[in-house]
């Protein structure tokens with residue numbers, strides 16, 4: 001499951017009404033205007049996020065390629081928390097189809113999209129649906145974006161009645177795309193375990209097909225005042241691993257490092273990966289889950305496709321015992337995945353990060 005956990009102090013309750021529809025012209029509605037101190041300022045530069053060749057990484061061979069890719073991966077995970085992957089096995093035509101189906105969905109009239117609203121009876125929230133806001137409350141600044149969230153794993157728990165009927169291709173394309181990102185997720189989980197010299201299946205065994213995976217299609221309309229609003233407020237991803245597909249010529253994504261925001265630019269046909277909270281805990285803090293946010297753009301609209309992989313409900317989320325000894329002590333207390341998912345919303349509501357409450 002994916003959660004967006006704001007690092008700042010955001011207060012709110014889960015009760016709340018559906019947010020007003022985005023106004024695309026004229027004044028910015030007050031609920032979208034960020035407090036002065038949280039408004040975007042000039043980026044510190046472009047984050048030098050490495051591109052890891054997934055094929056080379058997972059194919060130990062004589063040319064030493066895997067070792068090179070591993071070194072890039074390790075550096076990325078210990079610094080930015082983000083890396084790009086190439087040679088990931090998803091052909092350009094499937095990526096295009098995924099992006100185009102997402103754009104077609106968001107390109108429909110509002111009434112059509114509202115049929116899939118994730119707010120039931122004006123107040124109850126469902127994880128899946130259109131504008132899948134997890135936190136809406138009086139006084140909370142809203143993100144300048146729309147989202148469609150659909151659970152893709154476990155396979156037997158897909159709620160197809162909540163999936164859009166238009167565009168017709170969306171369902172099959174998303175299922176095909178997610179079947180491929182699952183392979184990528186496993187490949188990365190294996191690589192992470194190898195980097196930490198754990199049993200190769202250590203992370204795979206905790207993120208199996210029984211774990212929840214959520215697809216989130218995101219749409220950021222052009223905004224006349226990008227200096228006042230955010231497309232997606234600063235947050236950390238919950239769960240295990242996020243696979244993000246963004247367009248290479250739009251920009252907007254930023255990552256926070258040492259108190260400064262850096263732009264994250266995608267390269268053609270690559271995917272962006274970031275680890276999430278549970279892997280940060282299981283790696284005993286060696287791998288970092290990066291705070292990130294999305295800015296808006298005055299001219300260009302922006303579409304993104306994210307798949308968030310969670311951990312199995314029966315997993316105990318804890319620093320891997322193989323990483324600990326008398327010199328390397330656990331930096332986090334353990335938490336059952338069930339309790340993690342049960343309380344992570346409450347922490348979110350209170351503007352806190354669950355991982356911070358587990359620090360020893």
Ligand SMILES: O=C(O)CCC(=O)C(=O)O
Pocket residue numbers: 004216218232237244246253292294304305306
């Ligand atoms: O749209 C993006 O580029 C990022 C979205 C994101 O960070 C999220 O959905 O958690």
Ligand SMILES: [Fe+2]
Pocket residue numbers: 004235236237292
């Ligand atoms: Fe995110």
